[in-house]
Amino acid sequence: xxQKTQPAPAPPPEFQEGGIARMDAAALIGIxxxxxxxxxxxxxxxxxxxxxxxKEAVPALASxxxxxxxxxxxxxxxxxxxxxxxxxxxxxxxxxxxxxxxxGVINSIGKRRDAQAGPALAKMIYGADPYVAxxxxxxxxxxxxVSAIEDLQAALAKTQGMTRMAVADAGLLCAERLLAExxxxxxxxxxxxxxxxxxxxxxxxxxxSGIIREETSIGRPR
Amino acid sequence: MTTRRQILKTALAPIVxxxxxxxxxxxxxxxxxxxxxxxxxxxxxxxxDLGKLLNFSQARFxxxxxVRNERRExxxxxxxxxxxxxxxQMYDDHYALLARPDIDAVLxxxxxxxxxxxAILAAQHGKDVYCEKPCSMSIEESRALADAFRRYNxxxxxxxxxxxxxxxxxxxxxxxxxxLGKLQTLYANVGxxxxxxxxxxxxxxAAEAPPPREVLDWDRxxxxxxxxxxxxxxxxxxxxxxxxxxxxxxxxxxxxxxxxCQWAAELDDTQPVEYQPVGxxxxxxxxxxxxxxxxNLVMRDDGWDGSLKTGSCSFRIEGDQGWVETGDATxxxxxxxxxxxxxxxxxASLALVNHVEDxxxxxxTRQLPRASAAAAANSHIVCHAAFIAFQRGKxxxxxxxxxxxxxxxxxxxxxxxxxxxxxxx
Numbered sequence: 335x336x337q338k339t340q341p342a343p344a345p346p347p348e349f350q351e352g353g354i355a356r357m358d359a360a361a362l363i364g365i366x367x368x369x370x371x372x373x374x375x376x377x378x379x380x381x382x383x384x385x386x387x388x389k390e391a392v393p394a395l396a397s398x399x400x401x402x403x404x405x406x407x408x409x410x411x412x413x414x415x416x417x418x419x420x421x422x423x424x425x426x427x428x429x430x431x432x433x434x435x436x437x438g439v440i441n442s443i444g445k446r447r448d449a450q451a452g453p454a455l456a457k458m459i460y461g462a463d464p465y466v467a468x469x470x471x472x473x474x475x476x477x478x479x480v481s482a483i484e485d486l487q488a489a490l491a492k493t494q495g496m497t498r499m500a501v502a503d504a505g506l507l508c509a510e511r512l513l514a515e516x517x518x519x520x521x522x523x524x525x526x527x528x529x530x531x532x533x534x535x536x537x538x539x540x541x542x543s544g545i546i547r548e549e550t551s552i553g554r555p556r
Numbered sequence: 557m558t559t560r561r562q563i564l565k566t567a568l569a570p571i572v573x574x575x576x577x578x579x580x581x582x583x584x585x586x587x588x589x590x591x592x593x594x595x596x597x598x599x600x601x602x603x604x605d606l607g608k609l610l611n612f613s614q615a616r617f618x619x620x621x622x623v624r625n626e627r628r629e630x631x632x633x634x635x636x637x638x639x640x641x642x643x644x645q646m647y648d649d650h651y652a653l654l655a656r657p658d659i660d661a662v663l664x665x666x667x668x669x670x671x672x673x674x675a676i677l678a679a680q681h682g683k684d685v686y687c688e689k690p691c692s693m694s695i696e697e698s699r700a701l702a703d704a705f706r707r708y709n710x711x712x713x714x715x716x717x718x719x720x721x722x723x724x725x726x727x728x729x730x731x732x733x734x735x736l737g738k739l740q741t742l743y744a745n746v747g748x749x750x751x752x753x754x755x756x757x758x759x760x761x762a763a764e765a766p767p768p769r770e771v772l773d774w775d776r777x778x779x780x781x782x783x784x785x786x787x788x789x790x791x792x793x794x795x796x797x798x799x800x801x802x803x804x805x806x807x808x809x810x811x812x813x814x815x816x817c818q819w820a821a822e823l824d825d826t827q828p829v830e831y832q833p834v835g836x837x838x839x840x841x842x843x844x845x846x847x848x849x850x851x852n853l854v855m856r857d858d859g860w861d862g863s864l865k866t867g868s869c870s871f872r873i874e875g876d877q878g879w880v881e882t883g884d885a886t887x888x889x890x891x892x893x894x895x896x897x898x899x900x901x902x903x904a905s906l907a908l909v910n911h912v913e914d915x916x917x918x919x920x921t922r923q924l925p926r927a928s929a930a931a932a933a934n935s936h937i938v939c940h941a942a943f944i945a946f947q948r949g950k951x952x953x954x955x956x957x958x959x960x961x962x963x964x965x966x967x968x969x970x971x972x973x974x975x976x977x978x979x980x981x
Binding site for chain 2: 338340341342343345346349350351355374377378381384385386387402403404405406407409410413414434435437438441442444445465469472499503506507510535536537539540543544
């Protein structure tokens with residue numbers, strides 16, 4: 335338990351947020367669309383746009399999704415925007431991006447639970463990049479719903495190792511959501527498939543735990 | 557014969573776990589009965605945690621993962637010296653450590669940005685977890701943390717050691733006994749604003765040339781935090797001054813003291829419904845909160861040791877018939893009518909040892925520790941909500957069941973932060 339004794343060093347003027355924190359959406363978009371704007375200002379503008387939830391900034395944010403340094407900031411801006419154009423902006427680069435930038439976009443799609451991305455994500459589970467495959471499985475788990483569950487159950491039989499672990503984890507999330515939605519029988523069936531031999535041990539035990547929790551709960555049907 | 561490892565791994569462990577005697581810090585413990593630990597991100601704070609853990613014969617520490625070579629080497633040296641061998645393995649990739657089937661539990665003492673993603677990954681790998689506080693970077697992460705540990709039926713203990721401190725326990729007992737009367741107000745000291753302001757900086761430090769990856773992996777050090785240029789100040793501990801890495805004084809100290817308030821008042825499963833910030837970033841400040849049952853929670857800058865000199869991480873309980881206040885100095889300050897009820901308590905520093913005992917007991921018995929994932933998630937949500945209220949500079953109202961603010965859209969958008977690719981929760 336210690337007090338801080340050294341004051342923080344002063345940031346250089348070019349890395350000070352200053353007035354960006356108080357700018358309106360139009361001014362922030364101006365920063366993003368000005369090719370001469372420094373990287374730092376664009377980063378801060380993205381974060382501020384995310385707080386404002388400015389849907390008019392979607393195109394400007396989308397243009398940064400392929401930027402290795404600013405891609406996270408662009409998603410910082412896009413993720414909280416409650417407008418379908420943000421979903422479209424995240425879906426659009428799926429065929430073009432690769433590696434971590436693609437994973438970032440997939441993660442944001444999962445966070446926003448964009449069901450329209452489901453078919454594209456389901457295909458990615460079988461792609462060459464195992465990290466992308468795991469991200470796609472996780473996103474499908476977040477999205478949930480009949481189609482995602484079918485895709486995940488199919489993938490359980492066709493994947494292995496860490497990817498199967500991610501698919502199983504996504505399945506557990508779907509089972510919980512089914513329970514929350516009152517779909518008890520379907521949830522238990524999904525748990526049962528995750529509790530089968532050959533499933534990753536942590537997920538199998540989690541599924542067993544889910545079954546026990548549900549079957550022993552006071553609120554279960556009698 | 558059922559081995560301890562099989563018990564730890566089974567979801568039925570709460571039913572079949574045998575009783576164990578804890579508190580034995582020396583003496584023979586069969587190798588098969590030891591809880592095997594690995595550690596991730598063991599800096600100065602983590603070394604403190606590890607030092608306590610190594611004194612327990614029931615625990616065996618076998619591996620360290622760090623993005624800094626000097627930390628890997630230092631921890632290996634510390635562990636090997638303790639055990640008199642050369643067995644502690646070093647990793648720079650946490651996946652390699654988590655993949656080891658012999659490791660039961662993981663000690664996580666990275667920077668805050670890594671806490672939730674790593675803890676969830678550990679649960680997904682079937683590991684139990686001790687994690688330093690603050691446990692999360694956002695309300696969304698707090699929820700994900702509790703959900704994951706419930707889902708995987710794993711033990712999670714937050715670094716909220718004071719839940720296992722005798723002086724803090726006595727204050728809780730006095731409230732529960734009715735000696736303080738009806739609970740009115742809880743006070744949580746959130747540290748002195750002079751060096752722990754509620755609002756961390758959103759600036760960047762000047763770019764420096766990063767060291768070679770084998771010395772420090774800057775990409776992994778940043779982890780889930782948004783990219784920024786390397787500066788050695790961050791790595792030396794200065795990261796705590798910056799929003800992308802930290803939640804300011806409210807998260808740094810509220811994760812202890814707000815957590816104590818929730819625990820003492822048996823409000824571990826909820827959060828206040830109102831958050832009113834008072835004061836400025838550069839001076840003494842408060843966040844005035846109110847629970848749905850009318851109880852007040854005041855987060856306040858009361859100085860490092862508290863104005864009553866009860867020590868750091870102090871908290872206070874006020875009922876309509878009396879009050880108590882205590883902190884890391886062990887001493888309990890109280891109203892005159894409560895003094896006859898006080899009894900000597902062990903040093904507050906023993907909370908750290910008790911906390912390790914609580915963790916080991918939980919891992920063996922599969923019973924929740926005092927600082928469980930669910931309890932930590934709720935107390936952290938309180939801190940994040942207060943932090944957001946301070947940033948917004950206005951009174952916010954909160955629905956604990958929906959976990960959303962009811963009067964501010966911007967605040968709701970601040971419940972989550974985008975994580976740098978490829979990390980997620």
